Amino acid sequence: MNTGVPSVPLGRLRGIAVGAHWSTLVAVMVIAEVVAVSVLPQAAPGHDAVTYWIAGVLSALAFMLSLLAHELAHALAAQRFGVGVDRIDLWLLGGVSRLSSSPRSPRAEFLIAIAGPATSVVIAILAGAAGSGLATWGAPALITSPLLWLAITNGVLAVFNLVPAAPLDGGRVLAAAVWWRTGDEHRGTKAAAVAGRAFGLALVAFGLMQVFAGALSGLWLVLLGAYLILSSAAEQSADEMQHQLGGVLVRDVMTPDPPIAPGWWTVRTFLDSLTSGPHRQVFPVISFDGAAAGVVSLAELVRVPDPLNTRVGDMCRALPGVPVASLGEPLLDVLGRASLRQGRDLVLVLREEHLVGVIGPEDVAWALELSRGAPISHHGATS
Structure with missing residues (x-):
């Protein structure tokens, strides 16, 4: 049980x-x-x-x-x-x-x-x-x-x-x-x-x-x-x-080159930047040198008491506390160890510590729906 x-x-x-x-x-x-x-x-x-x-x-x-x-x-x-x-x-x-x-x-x-x-x-x-x-x-x-x-x-x-x-x-x-x-x-x-x-x-x-x-x-x-x-x-x-x-890889379902949250920006600056572009609830956080730093959600950022003086990187859930995956890894292996809650979680897909894509709940739902009709073909980055 x-x-x-x-x-x-x-x-x-x-x-x-x-x-x-x-x-x-x-x-x-x-x-x-x-x-x-x-x-x-x-x-x-x-x-x-x-x-x-x-x-x-x-x-x-x-x-x-x-x-x-x-x-x-x-x-x-x-x-x-x-x-x-x-x-x-x-x-x-x-x-x-x-x-x-x-x-x-x-x-x-x-x-x-x-x-x-x-x-x-x-x-x-x-x-x-x-x-x-x-x-x-x-x-x-x-x-x-x-x-x-x-x-x-x-x-x-x-x-x-x-x-x-x-x-x-x-x-x-x-x-x-x-x-x-x-x-x-x-x-x-x-x-x-x-x-x-x-x-x-x-x-x-x-x-x-x-x-x-x-x-x-x-x-x-x-x-x-x-x-x-x-x-x-x-x-x-x-x-x-x-x-x-079964047989589906991370690269097959991930969202490549997703919108990011620069860790060195203030929370206020980042929130102001969201008035245009794709509407996202969860963002990968990138450090100044381009390495993946963690994950942050809008729900977490809007509750920051001092957004003008708080950096995004200080508010994110930092590695290694965030699930990560590699391009050629089976998707089921990732789902077996990662909890993906809507509006809060992402799996970071990394190549040598640098972000190449993300997997969220909507990506998994997309893969499930598509698999009912035809095998999923490769559409992401290659290793």
Whole structure:
């Protein structure tokens, strides 16, 4: 799953960065409450609330570790098949392994997808065996019950993730099956996305029925269903972009020789110069020696308190904090690392530190529209 949310770094495992979003704490507390208030008082009666809560928090942390193992299995399988892994993140609704590239075959897609649920099944079996064995040897229920609960939850996690709907692991399995059957990776991703939206709608509907019946726990299903709907749509959109822009280079879509903002000018002088010429919202900033210095937007410049005595170069977002690209670089590689917000961001296309073009949101939109009709031909500068 892909959350798109920032996370707090927790360290590295097998060279893979691991992080957790703040909502992970919410998940830990909710799970701890369920175990401490609902599970343990019935399974292991006779203890005080503090004891139940300590066991509940430990159970929740154990479950989060099992989620991490689930995602790590995906990541290690991806590395085994030559797929890059950027990081693993935990958050409110689970975890996500962020892959930097796509599997090259349906077999790799399938094995990477199935690695997570298989790991959850192994954890379920081990936890169940440990809980049952300790119970046979007379261990107290306060110890065996959390282990059995961990076994059940990991079993449920494996089964749920195998539902054939994106962005769940089962969606990836479905995509791999369609890809293998038809030879069309794009068709497989589309099938998984359609199934994801259908499953998400079903969860939302069922959750709302529970809420209207007085069970507020249905809100979790509503939240999960909405996430599945949005994520499956985002995955399909990203796949369509990759399908349409695969093989397109930066030089094919950039705007060459764009209007620039001289960094040595005052903000007032530059704003006055904009009364004529192309109407732009974002400008590359050039230093006096002609080298690219950064990017600045009109929205940033018009808020400068003293435009008569402030230079444009002092207000720009300077390199290396601005995304840059080279002429022969694949456009998809650039889009994978650059956020392009309308009216704020640009990718600077450089040759030996000198600006030869820019890529903005409108250039990407132009490329997508044009690719629907015919392959994009080279129109920019040459390397």
